[in-house]
Amino acid sequence: MFLNKNKMAFYITKPSLISDSIILYYNGDNRWSDSPNDKVTYETESEARSVIESPGRYNLDNGGFTRSTIVSE
Numbered sequence: 001m002f003l004n005k006n007k008m009a010f011y012i013t014k015p016s017l018i019s020d021s022i023i024l025y026y027n028g029d030n031r032w033s034d035s036p037n038d039k040v041t042y043e044t045e046s047e048a049r050s051v052i053e054s055p056g057r058y059n060l061d062n063g064g065f066t067r068s069t070i071v072s073e
Contacts, residue, residue, distance in 0.1 A: 009041040010048040014068040026051070030064065045070055 016022035016034070024032040025039035033039070042048040052065045 009073045010045050011039045011041050012068050
């Protein structure tokens with residue numbers, strides 16, 4: 001799941017409910033952080049998308065990834 005430094009990384013962000021100016025980074029296990037150092041990176045965009053779209057208790061159905069975006073670095 002974590003990235004080799006020589007490849008492009010993809011990660012998931014969303015704006016905070018408190019303020020759109022605060023960016024949250026997905027750090028796995030249904031947790032978000034405002035620190036980019038905590039973010040989980042994925043080797044492919046489709047791998048990141050599968051996290052967002054995976055069925056379960058913390059997905060688009062109940063707002064966990066609502067307004068989320070996949071970003072490349």
